[in-house]
Each structure stands twice: as C-alpha cells, then as structure tokens.
Amino acid sequence: MSHLTRRRMLLGFGAMAGAGVLAACAAATPAPAAGGAEEEAPAPAATEVPEIVGRPAPAGVAKTIKLSVWGDITDMQIYSGIADDFHKEQDEIGVELEQWIGSYYEKMQTQIAGGVEPDLIYVQGWRWQPFAERNVIRSFNEFIDADLPDYMTDVWSDAARPQTDMDGKTYMAVSDGGAMVMVCAREPFERAGLDFPPDPNWTIEEFTETVQALTGTFDGVEQWGFQAQGGYERLAPFIRLNGALEWDQIVNPRKANFDDPAVTKEIQLWVGDFVNEYKASPTPAMMQGGANTIQTGNVAIIYEGPWFLARMWGPSAAREGGTPFEVAPVPRGSAGSICNGFRHGHAMSARTPEPAACWELLKFIGSDVGQRHVSLGGRQPNSGRRIEEMWGPIVEESYNFTTSSAFASGWDTGTVHVISGAELQMNNEAIGPALDSVINGRRTAEEAFAEANLDIQAMLDDYWSELEG
C-alpha cells in the first residue's frame, strides 16, 4: 500500500516538476532582459493579451523609452491609450510601460538601486525632491528653453512651481493632478432647510455656522455637517487660511512653527473643535469602515478631490442610485481660499540615454491628445484652462453636477503641504500622533504641538545636518 502511494506520489511530482519547469522557462523567456531597453522583445501572442497589458514598443523604432505608471487600473488605461496614439503620430520612438502597484516608492528606489529604472518616472509633486538632491533624476531646462510648445506654457504656473522646480531648475512635467474642494451632498442640506448649493464665496465663519446648522436630527435622520479628517496633508491649507504658516517656508523648510498660537488655533478648530466641541463631525472611529460618511447620506460636507466624484454619482457610486452633490471652494479666511493643489507628473532619470526622446514623449503627454486620455480616464488634466474646458464638461456630464469651475480656481491657487526629505518621518512620527490625540479629544492642539514641535524641529535639524554635514 505504502509503496503504491509513494510511487504514485513520485510520479505526480515528476510530472508536475517537468510541466512546471517547462512552463516557467516558456514564461520567462519572452520577458525582456533587465535594463535592456534597447533590446527588442518578441511580441507575445496578441490574442491572449487584452488591451491594457503593457505591450513592448512596436518593432523597428530607433529608440525605446520606458515609462512607469501608477498602480491603478485607470492609469494603465490612460497611458496605454497615450502610447498607442504616440506610436501612430511618429515612428522614431517606442514607448514601453511598467506599472508599479501598491508600494510605489519602494519599487522606485529598488529599481534605481539596481540601475534598471525607466527613462521617465511618474512621481507626485512633493516626493521627487530627495531624488533630485541626490542627482538620480535630471532637470530638463535645456529642452524647455529650446522647445516649449504653446500648449504647455500654462502647465508650469506659479502654483505649480513648488512641485515642479527646485533651486530654479525644473525636474517635473505636470501630467495630471488634483485640486481639492468642499463636496456638498444635496439631501442633508435640504433636510436641514438650507440653501443649496452653498455660496461659493463663503467665509470660515459662514462655513462654521452652516456646518452647525446641518448637524442634528432632521426628518428622523441623524446627520453631521462636516466630515473632519485628521491627516496633515489635507489639513495644511486650512492652517493657512488666515495667514498662519506652520513652517518658515513650504519648500525645504528649516524651522517648524507648529507651536505658533496662530497655527494651533487653526488646528484646534479644524481637527479638534468640529469633532469634539461642536460635535458637527463624526469621529474617525464612527467613520471607520465606511460608516457615517457623505456616501452613506448622513454627512453633508467633505473636503475631497476629483477622484472622489465617482464615489458620489455614476456606475460605481458608493450608494445605490448615487448621492446628488455640488462642489464649492474652500471657505475664505483673511488670506483667501486655499486648497491642496496636488500635481503629479514625470521626472527624467539622470541615466536615460535618450533625454531628447523623453522630451518628445513629455510634450505628447502634455498635449491636448494626451490630456484628453487623462481626462477621460478620470484624472484631472494638467492646467486650469484644460480643467475648465476639457475636463469640466466631461465630469459634469458623468457625475451630474454643475459647479466644476471650483476645481479650476482651486488648481490655480492650490498649495502643497510641505516639500522636505524629512516629510514622511515628521508626519509618521510626530505630526500624525499629535493630530491623533487632538481629534480624539485627549489634548488640545496647543498642548499636543508644544511637545510635537520640538520633535519636528529635531527631525528637520537632523535631516539638514545629514544632507549638508
């Protein structure tokens, strides 16, 4: 009995091993060799590979550019479309796409460490600076100076510069982004008997009143006015509405001012008081796992970006039938209305042998053809004008609202939280934990940040001494 079983087991193993090794070799061979961008990989069987799977560049091109793509499905769709159109437009340069999923920057660093990074690397406007400081990505001013098409002049606007330039040189071309707005759900406003949509010129005081008036039980539904969030990235613009600034400067700060009373006053309002004092926002624990949010119909206002609209209305709305909404700019303080104006784009590897070809591709991504793919794929295009003219009509139609111009104005004035190689550490280890304690009502912003600011400053000092010393 045992013999038979064993023999059968061995036979099985043998067969599986043979099949497995064969399959492994078969699968491994068509993959292009590492770093061999020049080397042409044979095309895989076209029938079994659907459209969005990255194809090798068409045969016969003189140069091949590798481009990394963010990990969402929609990004691969956008860049597959752009690559196809680019190949139709010219036959000199081929594009190969690599999609990095999940832990994007870990993958990016590993690729650079191994010397196999793509020629063009997709980055967020506040994360590429450490790579530029270490000269692994290069500025491309020589191309901008020699050959900047008209349609790209407004891509590098004043609001964008902190996220595209460093020390007067340009390292990133904006390819898409996100300006953030106050997303307002219609039903809670109507239940509370307030005008809808709210006045786009609202002040912080009017906003606070509105939020409080929206909070309570109306028609038997318990609802909240505002969905407060405790993350620093999204809190930064609110801190600055009345002119306070939590750093000496936003780009490469050397001094942290989180303990400044003007700063802690705003943190207390936006993170602490809306939740614990006015009880006008559900606590993070209440919102956990998707309950008590604007999508469940019992919160009126949330601060969100363009990616959020599909949650409100349309085929993938988070509530059956969708949540009717409009958007409004962030309320005005004495310094005006300020929101996050995130920029995403492409940086050029310092090792690319084909910078000129990279520039050709960057221009194509930035063109109307490229930006139409971006807009149709659900990302926000790269300039205020395109957001208004190209993207606005598309989203107003798909998501059933009329106020998309709030995004365009946010784009032109939008800020960024901070640009610093120490950002993640300061946020993970000091700012984040301090905000946790404020939103949980355990400490006031003043108490929490008197202590945290020392930590933040220590991390900044540490960062600079390491970089310069």
Added chain:
Amino acid sequence: MAAAPVSSTRRRKRFANREAVAGWLFASPWLIGFVAFTMGPMIYSILLLFLKWDLITPPEWGGLANFTRLVGDRRVPIALYNTAYYTFIGVPVQLAVAFLLALALNVQIRGLALYRTIYYLPSITPAVASAVIWLQILHTDYGTLNEFLRNFGIAGPNWLYEPALAKPALIMMSVWGIGPQMIIFLAGLQGVPAVLKEAATIDGAGEWSQFRHITIPIITPIIFFNLVVGIIGSFQVFTAAYIMTGGGPENSTLFYVLYLWRNGFEYFRMGYAALLAWVLFFIISFFTVIQFGLAGRWVYYEALRS
C-alpha cells in the same frame, strides 16, 4: 582475534566518514542557496552598520553615526515595547487556541474536513479583505463585536482608536490567523503512532493519562517548533500595522519592523535600518537560544542524534 577490534573501529570510522559526507551532501541545497543568495546580502548588511546609504546613490562611510543615532532614538524603546507586548501576550494565546483546535479536529467526527477548512479560511483570505472586514467588526457603533458586548450591557470601546486598546485588538485579530499553527499541530498529532496508543489502552491507561504520557511527549518537538517560530515571527510583525493602523493611534502600534521599514524606505536611512535589523537579530537570538537551552528539559526526540 587481536586484529578484530582495530578493523571494527576502522569500519565504524569509515561509516562515520560516509555519514559525514552524506550529511553535507544532503544539506548542500541549503548551503548552496545560502552562499549564492543570502550570505552576500547578509555580509553587506553588516557593512551597512558603518555606512550611510539612501538606497539610490552609492553608500558613504558613516563611522559610528548609525550607532549614535540609535542611542538617541526615543522611538526604538516605544517600538520594542509594542513589539514585545504583541509577542509575549500574542504568541501564548495563539498557540493555546491553535493547540486546542488541533486537538478538537484530531477526533474522528463527522464533517472533519469541513471544520478544518473553515478554521483555516482566515489564513487564506487576502490581507486587504481581512483588513476591511476587521474595520467593520471593530466599529464602535455598528461593529459586530460591540453589538455582541451590548447584549451583556457593556458599552464597547473605540477599539482601533484608543492607544491602550489597539494592540489587544491586533492580537485578537491574529488569533483568527492561527490556521498554519493549527495545521502544524494537527500534522504532529497525526504522527502519534496508533500502536503506542493501543498499547497504552491495553495497559489500562485512561484517555487523560494517554494524552499526558504519550501524545504530549511525542509532539513536544512540534510545540517547540511553533513556540520558536512563533516568537521569531511575532517579533517581526509588520503587515497588520502597515495596512491597518500605520503605527497609530499615537504610536501605539508602531512595531519594530514597521519603524525599520520606514527608516530604510521612507527616510533614506538603509544603514540605520540595517543596524536596527541586527539589534532585533540579537534580541530574537537571545530568546531563541534560551529556548533551545531549555529544550533539553521538556522536548522529547525519538531520534535526534547528537
């Protein structure tokens, strides 16, 4: 006759030589793999202790900079405390539950295959799915757990938002993932020779005494394995905090390897991360060596020859 002992010694020696050669040969896959893929990176990580390395440019000499950073780093004690808490409370609970389940599922009852599969399910559910469902279960107002507690008149807390409760909540979650330990116990229990049990039954031993004097001793190597590996693995807990809590609230789930990972991949300090790794290595070694030292007193090997 005088020659006989000599030749038998010689023969024994020859056998011993043959056995030694066979021993090295049998172990050679691991040795080759170690030399080819692991040794180099490990040695490199030792060099890194004295280097500054941001991963993306060549490393620079850093002298003792990593060591001075370690001495002044207030987050290391926090991370060590969190990790030790998770390990020394979590591992015993996990092993006890896994062992009891394995015992229950080692009995000939109906639906055995189904039960075993069900208890293994959480271990094969993708981490993303588990994370979402746990957020639902632990929800303060609507969560299944607090709804259950409400039946007894207990107002359930904010599990993942109270610094004091986040670690117990993660330990509770870890108990759902004990499938592998359970399977290892089960495989061990299945290996208890039936003849021994039969012999004991004939000798009139009751079920408890059978369990105590036959089953337990025979599976001590397996208990030992689960304990050693459990502690080694638990000291390196990472995913739950990385996906669900991000180390919060207020650093209460800042586990050691999460902090190490952040230093290496987010703060551009791979040299320091290597130092943190080797510190953890020695901490884990300490507990592992103690366990191997104490093993002689309670672990029973039929044929481990020394």
Added chain:
Amino acid sequence: MAQQQSIKSASDAGPLRFWQRMSVQRLAGRLLLHAILILLGITFMVPLLWTLSTSFKHPGQVFTRPIQWIPQTLRWSNYQEVWTILPMPLFIRNTMVISVTALIGTLLSTSLCGYSFARLRWPGREKVFALVIGTMMLPGAVLLVPQFVLFRSLGWIDTFFPLIVPAWLGGGAFYIFLYRQFCSNIPYEMDEAAIMDGAGYFRIFWQIILPLTRPALITIGLFSFLSHYNDFMGPLIYLNSNRNYTLSLGLRMYQGRFGYDWHWVMAASVITVAPVIVIFFLAQEQFIAGVQLTGLAGR
C-alpha cells in the same frame, strides 16, 4: 490494511450502529464538541463570508447598515468585469507556474536538508543548523535591495527565477526546521535495520523517511504553495511587465490608490481564494492517509 478498513467502517456506520457503539456520555461529548466547533467556526468564516457577499454586491450596497449578508440581487457582472478588465487568466497562469514550481523545489530541498539535520551526524552540523535558524531572525527588509542587485547582475529581473530558484536551494529555514522536527521523531532503529540490509542514506531517506513524514510533507507543500501564491512583495519588486504579473498584484490593482472599488476587490479575492480552498480541502484529506501509514510503520 485491517486497521484502515476498521477506520473506514466506523465512519461509514449507519445511525443504528452509531448509537449502539456510543455510550451516552460519549455522545453528549460529541454533540458538545460539534456545538462549540460550529459556533467558533461561524466567527472564523465571517471574513470570507463578507468577501463572498460583497463580491456579488452593487458598489452602492457594500457599506449599508446593518450588514446585508445576502444581497437582494446577485450582481454576477462583477465577476465578468474583474475577469476581463485585467487579464486574470494570464495572472492565474503566472501565479500557478511560480507557486507549483516553487512548491516542488521546496519539498525536495527542504526534506533533504531537514533529514540531514535530524538524522545524520556530521561535523559542523549544529553550527550550520544555527545558521539556518539565524536566517529567520534577520528582518528581510534589509536584504531586499542587496538581493535585488544580486539578481539583477544575474539578469533575472522581470523573470520568474528570483521567485522560484531560492525554493529549489534550501527553500527557506522555516520549512527545514519544520521537517527536521517531524523527522526527528521516527525511531532510529528503522534506519539501523536498513543499514544492516546494506541500504545507503539516500535509499533510507527515499524509501523509509519520506513516506513516514507524509503529513509533514503535505504541510510544507501547502505552506510553500500558499506563501508563493499570496506573495506580494516578491512579484512587486522583481516583475516589471504586466504580462508577467501575478494574482496578488492584480488584486492590488483593483484596490487602487484610494481603495474604493470593493465589489471588484472582493470578486477578485474570491477568484484568488477559491482554488486555494479546494486545494486545502484536498490536502487535509491526506492527513488521514498519514495516520494509516504511520500506524503501519510503528508495527
């Protein structure tokens, strides 16, 4: 053989014989055991049930309160969409190639090594074994990039080799340690008898030890398969082309930057998990075969 027969007949016995064979006390014990196992089992099934239920929901029904365990209408199109938006069949093929090839390598190499550490005496054995255990204690995060550079120098980036070859060479300390533990409880008299018969060490390993450690092999095989099947970091770091991607990467793509499309994530999860459940169900049956073998061997 006889023993095997008796186990079989016991479990196949009709209700009448069942009653006759059981004392009241024993029966009560059984019922209590079932009750506990079922109650606990339900809690263990919750994550997967939620996954399954969500995979059939409209995106708008995912977070309704109270939890809707059975959606009013089953949305099969989630599966159709998930299956076609990304090339799932291709991802499944890639995942299977990696997992199965690695599984075979792990079984062969860890059993050879574990046998050596448990049953052969050789100079330096304890030191080498300490090294094996040592490799488990250094967090892998610091080895990740040096290993990447190493594999890059071999030209293995964007191939399956970095994910498979290590399994054939030692297969990991965890499995070697596990196999050693199982191996060390087989009476040594069996080896001695075989040596008397003139058997070499390989024959002893192949004909005596391997069959006797079947539960351990099944366990190791299962763990090895699952760890490669669910591995995220390995494929993420070493694979670059979508056509080489695995299920775990595909699952993450559905999750996206803001983790919103839960109906897709869960449908993809079910597609990922279903084969594993079947494999597990079949594998655990093998434990029972393991008893019989060990039982025979003890004789």
